[in-house]
Amino acid sequence: MRWRRSRSLDAALGAWTAPPERMRKAKDLFAEWNAILDTHQKPADMPVPSYAQVIGVLNKAARPEDTLIGAAGGTPGEITKNWRVKNPNTFDCEFGFSCMGYEIAAGWGCAMAQEGPGAAGGIPIVMVGDGTYMMMNSDIYSAALTGHKMIVVVCDNGGYAVINRLQQFKGVPGFNNLLTDCRIKDRNNPLHVDFAKHAEAMGAKARHCEDLMDLEAALEWARGEDGPVVLSIASDAWAWVPGDADWDVGVPEISQYEAVREARKAHDAIRARQRVGV
Ligand SMILES: Cc1ncc(C[n+]2csc(CCOP(=O)(O)OP(=O)(O)O)c2C)c(N)n1
Ligand SMILES: [Mg+2]
Numbered sequence: 252m253r254w255r256r257s258r259s260l261d262a263a264l265g266a267w268t269a270p271p272e273r274m275r276k277a278k279d280l281f282a283e284w285n286a287i288l289d290t291h292q293k294p295a296d297m298p299v300p301s302y303a304q305v306i307g308v309l310n311k312a313a314r315p316e317d318t319l320i321g322a323a324g325g326t327p328g329e330i331t332k333n334w335r336v337k338n339p340n341t342f343d344c345e346f347g348f349s350c351m352g353y354e355i356a357a358g359w360g361c362a363m364a365q366e367g368p369g370a371a372g373g374i375p376i377v378m379v380g381d382g383t384y385m386m387m388n389s390d391i392y393s394a395a396l397t398g399h400k401m402i403v404v405v406c407d408n409g410g411y412a413v414i415n416r417l418q419q420f421k422g423v424p425g426f427n428n429l430l431t432d433c434r435i436k437d438r439n440n441p442l443h444v445d446f447a448k449h450a451e452a453m454g455a456k457a458r459h460c461e462d463l464m465d466l467e468a469a470l471e472w473a474r475g476e477d478g479p480v481v482l483s484i485a486s487d488a489w490a491w492v493p494g495d496a497d498w499d500v501g502v503p504e505i506s507q508y509e510a511v512r513e514a515r516k517a518h519d520a521i522r523a524r525q526r527v528g529v
Pocket of ligand 2: 324380381382406407408409410411412
């Protein structure tokens with residue numbers, strides 16, 4: 252076990268335990284939440300899988316010593332909800348800044364850290380969106396150069412899906428986030444990047460996965476390979492697991508659009524419920 256308990260906290264707590272009814276309630280709520288996750292993660296008859304389903308497959312394939320890494324796009328929210336942690340210190344979600352570009356560099360760093368004394372020796376599994384991959388992917392090459400192993404899973408949902416969701420939630424029709432909403436040559440058939448080929452060109456082993464079963468098989472294959480492995484899969488830009496916090500992003504007070512004015516009212520209601528310092 253790599254985690255360190257706080258000895259002073261242990262000493263201060265002594266033999267104290269939470270009241271049994273509170274423990275029971277927590278366990279019941281946890282079981283309820285896990286049942287919700289099961290319904291979202293189980294394969295469904297949809298053209299492309301959701302983040303929840305992809306994460307479900309990754310979670311099943313992960314060994315207790317492997318580390319799941321994510322940071323930006325739909326990933327942080329979805330992994331925070333969907334990832335069932337198997338061991339302390341095996342979940343690295345950079346949700347503070349949610350900085351696009353953290354993911355692959357972090358995977359490389361995590362692989363290095365796993366070589367250190369006392370490290371659990373697991374594999375970094377990096378989840379990254381198509382938009383984020385486009386912003387920062389060069390440490391795939393670095394990992395290939397230095398011979399560090401990680402598995403990068405690229406979820407291609409055709410653009411900035413989570414910002415599209417935010418934009419629409421704030422009363423604005425989809426614009427410039429999903430490729431199909433952009434001013435491009437052919438909105439009906441936008442140019443998609445072949446992420447597997449791109450990663451291969453930087454020295455990674457790579458495979459595009461057609462579906463969840465293919466992803467499952469690819470993960471098994473990836474485990475046996477050396478250096479960075481990149482797996483790409485098309486994913487849904489609209490399916491999210493419920494249970495988010497409110498998103499405190501400002502909305503104009505004055506707008507010609509009714510939907511924006513309504514979003515402003517909702518925003519004010521969110522602000523009114525905020526508690527300073529909590
Ligand atoms: C460095 C940086 N720039 C901009 C943002 C704002 N931002 C958050 S998510 C996102 C889009 C991410 O797209 P993608 O990686 O494809 O994930 P998806 O939203 O499709 O899940 C943007 C632009 C950010 N978080 N970090
Ligand atoms: Mg995307």
